[in-house]
Amino acid sequence: MPHDHPHPHNKPLSDVELRVKALESILTEKELIDPEAIDLIVETYETKIGPRNGARVVAKAWSDPAYKERLLSDTTAAISELGFSGVQGEDMVVVENTEDVHNIVVCTLCSCYPWPTLGLPPVWYKAAPYRAKVVKDPRGVLDEFGVSLPEETEIRVWDSNAELRYLVLPKRPDGTDGMSEEQLAEIVTRDAMIGTDVLAAH
């Protein structure tokens, strides 16, 4: 292994690291996996698939009303038009934020997340505190993210416990009328597509 990585070498491996290494060894010895295949999967999600994909979907929906209509009615196919499909995005639902409605996504049972459009989930999304609190006190969670919504705003929390994966279509911020689709994609944050962020006016 090359020594250009920053971790200290005098520390024992954590329980999780040991477990992962043990699993990889067993799967390799049983000839179920080639470890290079695992490296390729990790590399793909580290460098190729991430929230910039989802941002392109959002920017196109904001710029092209016909696309937005397809995105809301035939979601998986519309996202696939942009080349984003596959594992953990096989059956997609897009929920739209408006003046009156704010949507937030969670998976209370584990960490289900739309990989083709958002990549792998952030640690907090997988952690018990977020999963337990957002279904009971979403405004409290939003407050922790620095987001405050008017009391009149209807809150919808989506628990993606089954086989559907959810992407929030954020409300297009004020002051972005002159922006191109490419410029719009730049301002869309990952958290806005989970629902824990609201995009600021420009």
Next chain:
Amino acid sequence: MPTLTPDIVPGLIATGASARLDEDVAPKFSIGDAVEMKNINPVTHTRLPRYVRGKKGIVERDHGVFAFPDTGAHGLGHKAQHVYSVKFSFRELWGEDHAENMYLYIDMFDDYMRPAP
């Protein structure tokens, strides 16, 4: 030759494996139906979280026919059935002191629900 090799990784990632089934199964519920989640406590795999067991909601959308994880996870077959988006008010889930305009949507299988009494 290992089962998972680098050459098949790009195809696997791009294709995935939908749990949707092309089977003609009649839905047990319709959009707008008032439903109650069964208060069951399986010790085996389930996608019915405790916080909705025994709670009443409204069927908002029919997602179509999917494999049932509760049986599939234990090698007991797909048990193809409809999955619905069911809407619950926070007041139903967490009590009267919650705001009226807060809702929880969750995807529920036919086997988890009965018509609300």
